[in-house]
Amino acid sequence: MRITFLGSGGGRFSAISQRRMTGGIRIDNLGGKNYHIDPGPGALIRTYQFGFDPRNLSGVIVSHSHTDHYNDAEILIEAMTKGMTKPRGVIVGSQSVLEGYEKWGPCISSYHKSKSAKIVLKSGEFNQMHNVKIKGTKTLHGDPTGCGFQIDYNGFKLSYTSDTGYFEGLAKEHEGADILIASVLRPGNKTINGHMCSRNFIDLINEVQPQVAVMTHLGLKMISSNPVTEAKKISKATGVKTIAAYDGLSFNVNYNNPKRFRLISLKDTQSSVHSTSHTLYESERKNSYQLAFKHNEFDELSIIKKN
Secondary structure, three states, X not given: OEEEEOOOEOOHHHHHHOOOOOOOEEEEEEOOEEEEEOOOOOHHHHHHHOOOOHHHOOEEEEOOOOHHHHOOHHHHHHHHOOOOOOOOOEEEEXXXXXXXXXXXXXXXXXXXXOOOEEEEEOEOOEEEEOOEEEEEEEOOOOOOOOEEEEEEEOOEEEEEOOOOOOOOOHHHHOOOOOEEEEEEEEOOOOOEOOEEEHHHHHHHHHHHOOOEEEEEOEOHHHHHOOHHHHHXXXXXXXXXXXXXXXXXXXXXXXXXXXXXXXXXXXOOXXXXXXXXXXXXXXXXXXXXXXXXXXXXXXXXXXHHHHO
16 A cells, blocks of 8 residues: 655645645555545645556545545546546545535535545544445544544555544544544644644553654644654654654655654656646746735734734
């Protein structure tokens, strides 16, 4: 199995500024199947940018109905179903994503749901997804039906918290995880409603005791504080190898010994097309940060103040 981060940014202002990409996560060769998790803005472009093909997907998984998690889901479903011409694949999502709940969703149209099997994720419920089991895990976030999940493949367990605040019982949801991937928006003790900070992640790791922990969905404050430094602090505090995801990070998973892996930095396969080698692109990235700072757009801070 191979895990690739087509984006390590998260939160609405990180997504708007694109200081980090927001393409979500690819899991390839999980029991011979390929899945795209939380395909936010740019997921399709990032898929090609890092050398993948969206047409070989077996499933699209969306944890909740926030744009930085579902934005490109429909176009990936079109790719998976050969332009909506073939019954193919599975769409996994929270109730809000697939059915709608109060003011949230649905995020995927009836048309786009018409060619694939569907699984509604609910906390504590197990479902069969091809040849793996997937369990919905509880979250505390803006979308009340949002779910993380834990995938079980022949006893090997991969957990993804999605966006959630830390709460008593969160570790129980991800009990037994060999690899724990968590959305960690902010550094240190700077928590925010509906999201975890580094301190929360330390507590979660200490309780779950995974073989490997990965922090992703990094907000602007985390990005500015150097996520690699934060990950080293977390590793030291927990004794668990902790990785700070970055755009294009990829690694192969050894089911028998998850600690044994080598991080790979994927290169842009078409740099001239995606402008990643252009001075103009770097200037635009810098300018987006300056504008975010000017407008106090750090995670959801300004919105909370207004409310």
